[in-house]
Amino acid sequence: MRVVFAGTPDFARVALERLLAAGFEVPLVLTQPDRPAGRGMKLQASAVKQAALAHGIAVAQPRSLRLDGKYPDDAAAAREALLAARADAMVVAAYGLILPAWVLTTPRLGCLNIHASVLPRWRGAAPIHRAIEAGDEHTGVTIMQMDEGLDTGDMLLVETLPIDPQDTTALLHDRLAALGGRLIVEALELAACGGLRPQPQPAEGVTYAHKIEKAEATIDWTRPAAELHRQVRAFDPFPGASTSAGDELLKVWAARVADATVTQPPGTVQAVDAGGVHVATGQGVLTLTELQRPGGRRLPATDVLRGFPLQPGQRLGAAAAG
Structure with a gap:
C-alpha cells in the first residue's frame, strides 16, 4: 500500500516511523514550512521533515492547500506532488493545515486522521492539554475517516487510555503517540482487506x-x-503555568495539592519547607515543587529558593503588585 503522510510535530513523527517499520511505502510527506526556533531563532525543520529526510522520502511544505487561497502556487505544486504519489491512502496526524475537498478525495481510500482523544470529546487543536485540564480520567486515540468538518468524520478504530493523576501533557503525549502509531498500522492493514467498519460519531x-x-x-x-494542579500538569511543556513573585515571573512546572488548611488570602505563601512552597488558593493549598526563574533551568523548588527566597506572608500573582 502506498501511503502519503501529512504531519508536523513529534506526535506525528512517531506514527510515520511506525508506518515505515511496518513496511508501508511512503512516497511523499507533507509538513509545515520550517519555522524560526530556539534562542537564535534559526529556521528549524519539523520533526516529521527530519524523519522523512532521514529515510530519503520526498517532502512538500505548502503554506496552504487551498487552490483559491492566499498561496495558490503552493497548493498547485502540492496537488501535482500528491497526484504523482498515486497514494492508496493519506495519513494525517497533527498536520496543522486544513485539508480541502480535493485532498480528501485524491487517495483511493481517502484520508485517515490520528486524533488524540476519544471522539467526539475534544475535537480540535489541543485534546491532550484539555483532557488533563478538565480532570478527565480517560482519553485515547481515534482513527477517523476525514471529512470537511472539524474532526467530525466517521470513527474507524478507537482505544482508550487512563490518565494518571500525575500525568503531564508531555507524559501523556508520548503514550498517545505510541498508541496512535500502533492503531494507524492496524487501520491500514484492515483497509487493505476491506475490514474497516466506519461508525458515525455519537451526537x-x-x-x-x-x-x-x-x-x-x-x-x-x-x-x-x-x-x-491540573493547569500546571496540562501546560507542561507548553506554555508552562506561571505566577509573579515580586518583580520576577516564576514558571511553575510541578505542584501537588497539599493536605493543609487555608489560613491566608489566595496567593499568599503560607509556609516554605523541604516539601516546597505552600500557597493558599481559593480552595485548599497548592504546594509548588518545581520552579524556574527567568533565564534559569527547571529545578526543585528548594534549589530555586536558595537564590530567591520566598517568605511566609509574601503574595504571589496579581496580589504581589498590591
Missing part, C-alpha cells in the same frame, strides 16, 4: 479543545488548588 458529548494561548498560563490563585 452527544461533543466538546472542543481550543488552541492553547500563552495568556492562559497565568495562575489565578482564587481558583481551587485541584484546578490549579
Whole structure:
C-alpha cells in the first residue's frame, strides 16, 4: 500500500516511523514550512521533515492547500506532488493545515486522521492539554475517516487510555503517540482487506479543545488548588503555568495539592519547607515543587529558593503588585 503522510510535530513523527517499520511505502510527506526556533531563532525543520529526510522520502511544505487561497502556487505544486504519489491512502496526524475537498478525495481510500482523544470529546487543536485540564480520567486515540468538518468524520478504530493523576501533557503525549502509531498500522492493514467498519460519531458529548494561548498560563490563585494542579500538569511543556513573585515571573512546572488548611488570602505563601512552597488558593493549598526563574533551568523548588527566597506572608500573582 502506498501511503502519503501529512504531519508536523513529534506526535506525528512517531506514527510515520511506525508506518515505515511496518513496511508501508511512503512516497511523499507533507509538513509545515520550517519555522524560526530556539534562542537564535534559526529556521528549524519539523520533526516529521527530519524523519522523512532521514529515510530519503520526498517532502512538500505548502503554506496552504487551498487552490483559491492566499498561496495558490503552493497548493498547485502540492496537488501535482500528491497526484504523482498515486497514494492508496493519506495519513494525517497533527498536520496543522486544513485539508480541502480535493485532498480528501485524491487517495483511493481517502484520508485517515490520528486524533488524540476519544471522539467526539475534544475535537480540535489541543485534546491532550484539555483532557488533563478538565480532570478527565480517560482519553485515547481515534482513527477517523476525514471529512470537511472539524474532526467530525466517521470513527474507524478507537482505544482508550487512563490518565494518571500525575500525568503531564508531555507524559501523556508520548503514550498517545505510541498508541496512535500502533492503531494507524492496524487501520491500514484492515483497509487493505476491506475490514474497516466506519461508525458515525455519537451526537452527544461533543466538546472542543481550543488552541492553547500563552495568556492562559497565568495562575489565578482564587481558583481551587485541584484546578490549579491540573493547569500546571496540562501546560507542561507548553506554555508552562506561571505566577509573579515580586518583580520576577516564576514558571511553575510541578505542584501537588497539599493536605493543609487555608489560613491566608489566595496567593499568599503560607509556609516554605523541604516539601516546597505552600500557597493558599481559593480552595485548599497548592504546594509548588518545581520552579524556574527567568533565564534559569527547571529545578526543585528548594534549589530555586536558595537564590530567591520566598517568605511566609509574601503574595504571589496579581496580589504581589498590591
